[in-house]
Amino acid sequence: MAKVYGTIIIGSGPSGYTAAIYAARSNLSVLVLQGYQTGGQLMQTSEVENYPGFEDGIMGPDMMEKFEKQAQRFGAELIPEDVIEIDTSKRPFTVKTDTAEYQGQSIIIATGASARWLGLPHEQQLQGRGVSACATCDGFFFRGKDVVVVGGGDTAMEEATFLTRYANHVTLVHRRDSFRASKIMQERARKNPKISIVLDSEVADVLGDEKVTGVRLRNLKTNEESTLKTDGLFIAIGHKPNTDLFKGHIDMDEVGYITPVKHTMTNIPGIFAAGDVTDHRYRQAVTAAGDGCRAAIDVERWLEEQGIEVGVENWE
Incomplete structure (x- = not known):
């Protein structure tokens, strides 16, 4: 019998990893589809000085490695694959990557947003260097x-x-x-x-x-x-939420930011959104992490309301 995860988290930035930490710690079976480029925008950031708890600052990639290890410590399963399609027509939901299919009773969308760049010849080379x-x-x-x-x-x-x-x-x-x-x-x-x-x-x-x-x-x-x-x-020419994959499924504003209808839940019961996919104002690592926490708690409570048992012990 195929595994059915309590929640499948799509994305591996601060919101995705924080959601994984909270969900796995509450004994939900958790799959994080990280994408081939793991860690989100902080992987492009040289030094982070404004995240609480790192009084001397920390390099962006080092910070995301800590997030990842903490999610793994509580039992979240992490797979570095890109999602190419989701089936929201029935539950459990099906999430497809280019190599496999996974099923989950809930989904947390945490795919973030990408800054719009100018496309200059040396722009990428000097990111984080000015x-x-x-x-x-x-x-x-x-x-x-x-x-x-x-x-x-x-x-x-x-x-x-x-x-x-x-x-x-x-x-x-x-x-x-x-x-x-x-x-x-x-x-x-x-x-x-x-x-x-x-x-x-x-x-x-x-x-x-x-x-x-x-x-x-x-x-x-x-x-x-x-x-x-x-x-x-x-x-400062804007950001583009990474939500193209969910168009036609999830309600969004005209720019493409997901618009939750109740707390972090989207218009589809069982599908939640966290972090920069819903945030066109703050776009900070700490606010994204807070959103991931909220989404995981919302998932846990929603699954409990549905009477769905999705703990790790159900596979054993």
């Missing part, structure tokens, strides 16, 4: 330095304004001749003496070998290029 998509995460490292923020929406205005707490100067670059951000956010940025604005321009590339030393700007009206010295490049 290129960032999260001012809240990395702003502290640019105390007294000059930085560039790219974008024209509220996020870009918020990031630029936030960075003035640390940076010596912030240059806000936008490819159009006007911003799409709300007027109040624009006014706040324009009035800040530490922010200068460059319109009708794009960042053509980011410069530097071991760390960012500057950006190459291109004026889109004249096609002229210039070099601006800077210590950091913050890309």
Whole structure:
């Protein structure tokens, strides 16, 4: 008889691993389908200094390794495979990867969100070395330095304004001749003496070998290029939730963020969502972990309400 897990967790960032820790510790049978790229966005982060409990900071990959080991300690089964399809028509639900099928009485979607990047020639090479998509995460490292923020929406205005707490100067670059951000956010940025604005321009590339030393700007009206010295490049053009797989199954907003209907449960009873797939505002490791905790508790209580026994001992 095939295993039927109490819950199948799709994703292996802070929300997925925390959900696994809580669910497995409550004696649920837990499968985590981590994806081939395990660990979520923190695998691209050099140092994490704002997660409670790590007073000296910790490297992102090291932190996720600790999360993973803690989930394994309580009995969660971890498989590094990408999910390619889910069948929500009947329970137990079926989750398919490119090599196998798994069944679970519940599912926790914790696939996260991905920052939108510019696609510059040296952008990926310098990630974590001055290129960032999260001012809240990395702003502290640019105390007294000059930085560039790219974008024209509220996020870009918020990031630029936030960075003035640390940076010596912030240059806000936008490819159009006007911003799409709300007027109040624009006014706040324009009035800040530490922010200068460059319109009708794009960042053509980011410069530097071991760390960012500057950006190459291109004026889109004249096609002229210039070099601006800077210590950091913050890309604030939005995030894309990793939810394409669930379209047509799970209710989402117009951007693709999952919209839970009760606590962490989605429109399909038995399917829950946690972390950045539901969060377009905070997008922090600690809030994602908190969401994973909430989802695991919701799963446990929901399964109990259904009278479904899904403990590990049921396989023995």
